[in-house]
Amino acid sequence: MSERKHMFAELKRINYRQEVLHKQKSRVKWLEAGDLNTKFFHRMIKWRRMKNMIKGVKIKNQWCEEPRKVKENIKNFFEKRFTEKSDIKVRLDNVQFTSINREDNVSLTSRFSENEIKEAIWDCDSSKSPGPDGFNFNFIKQFWDTIKLDIIRAVNSFHSCGKLAKGSNASFITLIPKTEDPQGLEEYRPISLVGSVYKIISKII
Amino acid sequence: MQKVLHKINDQKQSAFIEGRGLLDSVVLVNEVIDEVRRIKGKCTIIKVDFEKAYDSVNWEFLLYMMARLGFCDKWIKWIRGCLESSTISVLVNGSPTEQFSPTKGLRQGDPLAPFLFLIVVEGLAGVVRQAEYKGLLEGIKVGKKQIPINMLQFADDTIFVCSPKPQNIVVIKSILRCFEIASRLKVNFHKRKYWYAK
Numbered sequence: 216m217s218e219r220k221h222m223f224a225e226l227k228r229i230n231y232r233q234e235v236l237h238k239q240k241s242r243v244k245w246l247e248a249g250d251l252n253t254k255f256f257h258r259m260i261k262w263r264r265m266k267n268m269i270k271g272v273k274i275k276n277q278w279c280e281e282p283r284k285v286k287e288n289i290k291n292f293f294e295k296r297f298t299e300k301s302d303i304k305v306r307l308d309n310v311q312f313t314s315i316n317r318e319d320n321v322s323l324t325s326r327f328s329e330n331e332i333k334e335a336i337w338d339c340d341s342s343k344s345p346g347p348d349g350f351n352f353n354f355i356k357q358f359w360d361t362i363k364l365d366i367i368r369a370v371n372s373f374h375s376c377g378k379l380a381k382g383s384n385a386s387f388i389t390l391i392p393k394t395e396d397p398q399g400l401e402e403y404r405p406i407s408l409v410g411s412v413y414k415i416i417s418k419i420i
Numbered sequence: 421m422q423k424v425l426h427k428i429n430d431q432k433q434s435a436f437i438e439g440r441g442l443l444d445s446v447v448l449v450n451e452v453i454d455e456v457r458r459i460k461g462k463c464t465i466i467k468v469d470f471e472k473a474y475d476s477v478n479w480e481f482l483l484y485m486m487a488r489l490g491f492c493d494k495w496i497k498w499i500r501g502c503l504e505s506s507t508i509s510v511l512v513n514g515s516p517t518e519q520f521s522p523t524k525g526l527r528q529g530d531p532l533a534p535f536l537f538l539i540v541v542e543g544l545a546g547v548v549r550q551a552e553y554k555g556l557l558e559g560i561k562v563g564k565k566q567i568p569i570n571m572l573q574f575a576d577d578t579i580f581v582c583s584p585k586p587q588n589i590v591v592i593k594s595i596l597r598c599f600e601i602a603s604r605l606k607v608n609f610h611k612r613k614y615w616y617a618k
Contacts, residue, residue, distance in 0.1 A: 299524040385508075385509070386507070390512075
């Protein structure tokens with residue numbers, strides 16, 4: 216009898232886990248997991264996948280669906296969009312600007328306290344899509360006591376040398392369609408997903 | 421950073437700044453139109469839109485603007501570090517492409533991007549202010565105190581308000597051109613809206 220009870224509890228736990236996972240994937244915010252909404256969440260996932268799927272792109276007026284070609288094309292397109300060699304040619308040297316004073320600068324560059332860091336983290340939405348590191352803020356909040364020393368160390372090292380460790384500032388671009396049935400790459404909105412360490416640092420400075 | 425932005429940004433800007441609301445510019449435009457109607461005057465309103473505003477920001481210009489706005493070297497070095505260490509890979513149906521390092525533009529989704537963008541468009545506000553000092557651009561005077569208004573900004577949306585003289589239009593156009601060369605923010609001339617009140 217007690218074993219049966221135990222198994223039943225286990226089943227319930229697994230069901231709940233699965234529902235939470237489905238909720239996360241469906242990105243529905245207004246409904247909580249726990250009311251056996253799995254079916255609904257599942258439909259939302261399917262619908263999202265369909266809507267956001269990139270079936271192909273138009274390259275020089277030619278529709279292309281071959282995955283490798285599409286991928287290469289997308290990469291080249293955005294690499295071109297985000298790179299530029301030229302320097303600035305015109306400076307606004309004659310234009311007056313109000314500038315911030317020394318106290319402001321001191322407060323901008325003062326040491327980050329643990330509280331400030333914690334505030335920045337709790338300010339982030341827990342279930343937003345994670346960046347390349349794969350940690351969303353729910354994880355960081357849950358295990359704050361365990362990982363807080365490491366995070367504080369990372370933030371302080373940025374404070375003193377102004378550099379980010381390799382890979383901590385990597386980001387993904389996801390393409391959100393601007394129109395119903397996008398053809399060219401101009402019809403997508405590029406949204407970046409940044410890593411959690413970078414997100415924390417950029418929130419405090 | 422949020423705490424100091426209101427000190428440097430012109431009154432014209434009303435996005436993302438503490439103590440300034442979403443509706444501030446809307447109310448102001450309304451006020452201008454109302455005033456013009458009341459005194460049966462004329463005015464020209466031009467709304468301009470920047471082409472792919474975030475993606476085209478020139479980093480050197482951004483860093484130059486920060487120095488001009490009095491940010492200290494250490495802080496500018498931090499921002500440079502944040503910009504230069506970034507890498508991007510595009511997700512195509514869930515699988516990432518090879519990564520590359522950007523050399524211009526701000527990433528939409530980066531928590532810093534809106535604030536850095538404000539620093540960039542403060543350049544435009546500065547140029548407009550200068551034109552106003554030199555008497556090149558004539559705004560519309562509003563209210564009891566007759567405060568002149570010539571431009572309103574909400575992040576990358578800009579509205580120019582001026583008296584309907586050809587000279588004003590020429591000045592605005594050259595300001596925008598000058599700002600484009602400096603910051604690489606190109607005005608989308610197809611999307612601009614032009615409104616002429618009698």
